[in-house]
Amino acid sequence: MSTARFTVSPLSLPSQSNLQKQNQNQNPPWIPTPQLLCKYPILRHLSSCKTLKDLTQIHAQTITTGIFSDNFVASRILSFAALSPHGSIPYARFLFYRIRKPDIFIANTLIRAYAFSPNPIDAVVFYSEMTESSVVFPDVHTFPLLLKACSEIPSLRLGEAIHSHVCKLGWSSEVSVSNFLVQMYASCGLIESAELVFDRTPECDGASWNIMIGGYLKCGVFESARRMFEAMPDRDVVSWSVMINGYVQESRFKEGLGLFQDMMEEKIEPNESVLVNTLSACAHLGAMEQGKWIERYMERKNVRLTVRLGTALIDMYSKCGSVERALEVFHKMKEKNVLAWSAMINGLAINGQGKDALNLFSQMEMQGAKPNEVTFIGILNACSHSKLVDEGCGFFHSMTSIYGLKPNAHHYCCMVDLYGRAGMLDQAQTVIKSMPFKPNSAIWGALLNACRIHGDTELGEQVGKRLLELEPNHGGRYVLLSNIYAACGRWDRVSELRRMMRERQVSKTPGCSFIDLGDTIHEFVAGDSSHPQLEMIYAKLGEMSQELKAAGYKPDTAQETALCHHSEKLAIAFGLIKTDPGTTIRITKNLRVCADCHSATKLISKIYNREIIVRDRCRFHHFRDGSCSCMDFW
């Protein structure tokens, strides 16, 4: 095994930060070594090669001069075609079959390109062609790539087949191979097999532990991941990033954020992926104070605002209800790609600034950025939340006619939502009928929500029943249907639904709200009795309901149970106690705001003279001076 990893190069000196390291450019793999350049000066053109056409010219010259028959030359040209963003894998393959005696190095380059392409299975296909015709013989570098491909697909069948080749050819005790076996089994959900390979690896290295931890997280075995993380010999920045990213990816945001704080306390410098994932956790939790802290940290450490970091910041600020800050980041970004534009468009959309979102879309086009499917989700969201029905239809049709994009289920869902919210329930149903695929539950859910908004009990009942058949274990569907019944006073149906939920043992997702007070995120669930400052909060709630009554508020009896103790009311009470008069209160909740809480919050904003920003499951509500930015339309 190579010992190069253990030599101390200037790049790994501890004085240099991870982020600075990442910002340093390393030569791409197709750039020849100085020795090779010395021998074949023509290859120096590879460093300025920008298109496939440039490459074909270099290729032609190497043929006419006869140097293409040197495999070192052929390998550099094939490497450009296979791995450069300006290359082409089919061209690389074409080159491969024109090399008289290809070696395993060249074959591995092509396998690598396939393994990281959108069709990783081609890596395995090429490998079997290559071995069947005995063109070249696999080596130790071949199997990690093949196993990576199997993890990407993911295909257990192929993975096991490759595993048997590994054993037959005697590579199974090689740590670089077994690491990928572990990853392959974990990606295919076979955590026990992954463990078995890990345990049998004679000499694990740092990566082995990280891969095993990542595997546990991917398979949802959090306790084992944490135990291993705490027990591992030397945790590096990647170990932390595997943990944090794993938690965030599995929607365990609070734990992810907690780990990030532990990491900071241990004075480990985060890399870009940790920052991106932590910001994503903040976005999900509505933890703006923590998100702001990360932005300040980046400024303090002179971290370059890459497209990914910029996009993550835009997303975080938009989802914490601060479009202004999101826009500031957006304008600060020197380099913007389609995802950055899309994040900003979506940010404006979910905060109810539909027109601004559409304006930004025109700017995006003027600057020559090409919208993709994600962009259109933002655009259609903008239209539906701002009741821009005609505009929305226009955009939906332009997707295919102008941009050549195929609308997927999300886009159709947006259309049902667009018509549905606007009260055009017939058109919403026409969209569902015209869809080229079977409507999923999200689409019926959008229609059901429209029935709730516009009080169409009859259609609501039909759609609701269909949804219950489709998703008998989804508590939220029962609640939505039962609210529709409650709104028109059909209490018999409400109790019938409750009985069904009991019988089927379906539980409601408990409503919970978060409030971020900078140092801690406080979580409240409906009827909470666990908070240490409980007495004070309930005293405040009592005062609030007195004030509300005096202002003419009548509780909305159309909804069910424990209304005055809904989690957002608890969080608002806590916010009123804990923050200075006049400051904005920001609440994030996991479900939609109920009608009663919505009207109560409007009044609270006026009585206490506070701006209250509530992010619910779907959108933002900016309550100010007795009214809400959603114009009672959500």
Added chain:
DNA sequence: GTAGGGTTAG
């Protein structure tokens, strides 16, 4: 005289 593995946006 060429490679490498753990992580990255809605």
